[in-house]
Amino acid sequence: MWGIARSSPERTKARRFEELALPHLDAAYNLARWLTRDPHDAEDMVQEACVRAFKYFGNFHGEDARGWLLAIVRNTCYTWLQSHRSQEPSVPFDEEIHTIEGHGSITASLSSGNPESLWLQDADQRLINQALEKLPLEFREVLVLREIEDLSYKEIAAVAGIPIGTVMSRLARGRKLLGEYLKQMDERS
């Protein structure tokens, strides 16, 4: 997987890679798992991303190995998903379509007239994970990086390759859509 060379520079590179990048394997797997929505595909993605990361590790001179590795994981997943889009049952993503509407619809879709928002309290891990998985890829990505990986807007922008302003607007739309899904799921149960 890594090539046959075991020369001293290769070993130094490997040790540096082990110290800097491998500690973020969990973060890499978590992102791949949420993007591909399958544990086996996620493992394949992480492995492929690590091969690529190690190959180009000479180019990494920065501080943030996690962001760097996650960007590679993200791109690996996106490339793979493009040829496996048939597995995308959720709503296709369109930056224009999912816009924020007026006030009335935010509070209406979120509160259902009940200030206690019992539907939120009822939402357990399974329901929240289901709703997150249903989101279009581009919304799911920013939400996972923000809420689960706890990255800043700047870090998310670097991983996803989008401007910071787009991070905020995708979070806004993603959260709104997530709220609607959670409410729908609660109404059905």
Place this chain on the structure above:
Amino acid sequence: MECSDFRILLHGYLDNELDLVRAIEVEKHLQACAGCKRAYDQYQAMRSAIRGRSGYFSAPGHLHRRIRSALPLDKGRRARSEALRLTLLGYGASLAFAVLMTLSLTLYLAVPTPGERVPEEVVSGHIRSLMADHLADIASSDRHTVKPWFNGKLDFSPPVTDLAQQGFPLVGGRLDYIDERPVAALAYRHRQHLINLFIWPAERGPADRAPETLSRHGYNVIHWVQTGMRFWAVSDLNPADLRALVSRLREPTARTPD
């Protein structure tokens, strides 16, 4: 600010990403507009729900092993000699620290009683780590990196829990010296606050003791005993949030080490 502007900026505000000017404008609008305030409350609640209950998928053990073993590393002799070198450094550092501790303790006007000594020491340790900017010798938010770092430096293996998704990311680990013995010190962060968690084996007394909260020199301290280990958490964080951290740490199903 118009409600239409607010709808997106609200999220920047929720994530603490707005500059001061815009944050103040958002706050002013929240005070003036009941509809937007309702939206804010709802999204705040949703975020807590997501953060508390969504799944963090850790890489399975075999994936860790498979990738690690495939790296062209020279395991064995080189790794062992490096570990030995680090061990010697560690003991040297903790010895120097012990001398410092003894000296600084004698400067106290009133000599603290034995039961009073540990709270004073952990708070001193906490303050010192902040003053000298010496929070961690192993600066990593990954428990798979921090936990093994203590091997060969301590006569026990401290439990290292990852609570990043609960809002308490691990900053790193270091050695410290409390109650006349080397201890593990883990540094956690919660927003702008730093928390030091000192861990060492409970050689006297019960193997389990419920958490007790106290306050020393303006710092909040919570200590407990669990499965034979003593835990002392110190921070300027408010007691409620510190208690939240402690209850997470005490959960057996939390992401405790393998």
